[in-house]
Amino acid sequence: MDLPLIWFLLIAVLWTGYLVLEGFDFGVGMLIPVLGRKDKDRRVLINTIGPVWDGNEVWLLTAGGATFAAFPEWYATMFSGFYIPLLLILLALIVRVVAFEWRGKIDDDGWRAWADRAIVFGSVVPAILWGVAFGNLVRGVHLDADHQYVGTFWDLLNPYALLGGATTFLIFLTHGAVFVALKTDGDIRRGAGRLASRLAVATLLVAGGWAVWTQLAYSTAWTWGATLVAAVALVRLVVLTRQGREGRAFAASAVTIVAAVVLIFGSMFPDVMPAVDPANSLNIRNASSTDYTLTIMTWVAVILTPVVLLYQGWTYWVFRKRISTAQIPEHTGLTFLRR
Amino acid sequence: MEALELARWQFGITTVYHFIFVPLTIGLAPLVAIMQTAWYRTGNERWLRLTKFFGKLMLINFAIGVATGIVQEFQFGMNWSEYSRFVGDVFGAPLAMEALAAFFVESTFLGLWIFGWDKLPKKIHLGCIWAVAIATNLSAYFILAANSWMQHPVGAIFNLETGRAEMVDIVAVLTNSTLLAAFPHTIAAAFLTAGTFVAGIAAWWMVRLVRRGDAETARDVYRPALVLGLVTMLVSGGGVALSGDLQAKLMFQQQPMKMAAAEGLCATEDGAAFSILTLGDLSNDCDGVVHLLEVPGLTSYLANGDFTSTVTGVEDLQARYEEQFGEGIDYSPNLAVTYWSFRLMIGLGAGSAALALAALWLVRRGRLTDKPWFGRLGLLAIPTPFLASAFGWIFTEMGRQPWVVHPNPDPSGVDGVWMLTARGVSTSVGPGAVIGSMVAFTLLYGVLAVVWFRLMKRYASEGVAATEKDPSPDARRDDPDDASDRPLSFAY
Secondary structure, three states: OOHHHHHHHHHHHHHHHHHHHHHHHHHHHHHHHHHOOOHHHHHHHHHHHOOOHHHHHHHHHHHHHHHHHHOHHHHHHHHHHOHHHHHHHHHHHHHHHHHHHHHOOEOOHHHHHHHHHHHHHHHHHHHHHHHHHHHHHHHOEOEOOOOOEOOOOHHHOOHHHHHHHHHHHHHHHHHHHHHHHHHEOOHHHHHHHHHHHHHHHHHHHHHHHHHHHHHHHHOOHHHHHHHHHHHHHHHHHHHHHHHOOHHHHHHHHHHHHHHHHHHHHHHHOOEEEOEOOHHHOEEOOOOOOOHHHHHHHHHHHHHHHHHHHHHHHHHHHHOOOOEOHHHOOOOOOEOOOOO | OOHHHHHHHHHHHHHHHHHHHHHHHHHHHHHHHHHHHHHHHHOOHHHHHHHHHHHHHHHHHHHHHHHHHHHHHHHHHHHOHHHHHHHHHHHHHHHHHHHHHHHHHHHHHHHHHHHOOOOOOHHHHHHHHHHHHHHHHHHHHHHHHHHHHHHOOOOEEEEOOOOEEEEOOHHHHHOOHHHHHHHHHHHHHHHHHHHHHHHHHHHHHHHHHHHHOOHHHHHHHHHHHHHHHHHHHHHHHHHHHHHHHHHHHHHHHHOHHHHHHHOOOOOOEEOOOEEEEEEOOOOOOHHHOEEEEEEOOHHHHHHHOOOOOEEOOHHHHHHHHHHHHOOOOOOOOOHHHHHHHHHHHHHHHHHHHHHHHHHHHHOHHHOOOOOHHHHHHHHHHOHHHHHHHHHHHHHHHHOOOOEEEOOOOOOOOOOOOOEEHHHHOOOOOOHHHHHHHHHHHHHHHHHHHHHHHHHHHHHHHHHHHHHHHOOOHHHOOOOHHHHHHOOOOOOO
């Protein structure tokens, strides 16, 4: 069996899991000031992802760990090369995690305002920067003969990668709005539905443009399939959000993300980190671990990933009910000043 | 400062900081699970209130542990890319396994536990907190497997062609003798931390309530929590000592330089003494070391179980390393840091366990106490195991220097698998980027530490009263569909 190929596919699967799941988390986080005018509305929004956001984020850690184990050279070059974007993503994810968990612990408007700022910042920054990072991976970066990144931070901010950032930003925003419409009831649901139908049009234009640019400039023939699926899903998303068919619309935005990941990884293949000078590229051969390590890790992944999907799926089943302001208690948390 | 020093400082700051929160989570999750089990079994409300009280504190703490853990996984690649290239084939595997086998379980089931009070049958809900408790401990196993491999590489070879370490035996990596000693040591220390935390808060509350005239609540709720905490402290204190002794004996074999430095032992000695107080100058030079107070023969005993055996000193080890790995490098770690962190780890850990013994005597056979000093002592004791853990890690990581992967001294063991810390740092990252990220992390971590402390303090000072605002989980009806309109418990 071709183990590096299997691991290339597995890492694509892990990223798919991450971007589909945390994609709507990011969307919900970004929409807090837009859809949540009153605090109770905001708490409805946060509670839609309350039980699941932490589990969703582990897909990122697994993708990172798997890249380290299966393609150490890729992990080393990418993480040291994309230093500043990753630093910003880390800072964003840190404040986001603590803000979710700590927001309801203190019953104070100022406290909650700070938590909301942290959640919005922590959602917007990664939503954009993951797109920028993947754009650069597809486009190719400056690597030397030792596979060291020799470009600068500013090289990463090229028009194509920035369009990638706008694409992930809009996709996640729409994905999040559709998710809120699917998971809530009452005014929030209606507001989210309306917003989703407007966002879907913008996403169709930007993401569609990015996909065609990717396909024409950086990709190969077979990924036309993924581009086509993405295009169909985006059009369906526009139609379905107009019709208010929330479940199907959510499926459409999820399929868009899956197709985008296929397009990204398909464009890179067989490279994992294409260089401007193709001779210096990292590919699934020269970046990979030994067959021994890959065999062990394949067993671990093949056994555990379905189990993870099973219990995470069960979590979504347990919390499948729509929630509304009626279920949100009046007060949550203590105040720093004793009442 | 160069990128190397900055990257080392950053790793030290982010790791020690991360490990303030981690041991509390590792130890507190099982203790909360035990409390909830007691409620499930006995139906006694006191255990439900304690579960919710310590559960909230656990959640406040858990969030920051998770948040700072993400940095840990990324910074090997960001600041230590050459290290990552060299060890990735071996070192990446336990990290990926940790994410897949443990971290997924931990985070998913914690979500179920927080939000599942009304939605899940009692038994399944109890299972969720146990899943979290087991997974946090499993997590520690994989992370320690990775760290133990840096201390004592096994199951790997050096491939001359690829210029990196490559794994040949995963079982050897996951059953590394270093790991089998480090795991119980770390877990016992985590339980000591959580036990002290529970006991300290319960002691303070007990005294407070007795003095307020509410001896009933003190006896009913806080005394059982205090006893649970104290017993945990005693058992885990013993575990820390036993596993620490085992670890020290291994360390004398595997990293003799670290142990020689820990004892300030410059020259090789027969029947080496254990130093209680040693002074030296900070030049890291053996000439300035003066032993003031020592226990004869104890270091030899700790090394081999024999008071008269020979322990090799720093100077001889330096000569040995030079012969093997080349001259021009100081193979000894920072003597002052290694010596003091070792003593502070032992002293703070032992002090905490000794307190438990005294406190158990004080509340023996259903007794309560209203002595204010006891309550204050409880609070003062809480930070000691945290500090002991921090010094333990500073000792084990600083004591390994100048190596990032210490050579395995066993001639029949792995060959060629070692790396100097200076070689592991990212070559494509300049000092400006590292200093920028270090400042950013340090400032953010500083702010978060203050907020974390205020939250913990606020919730601890509210006591079990804080739990009464939650809707009672007993209101859960058998048909979970009916539950959808009632308020969410533990809602954000």
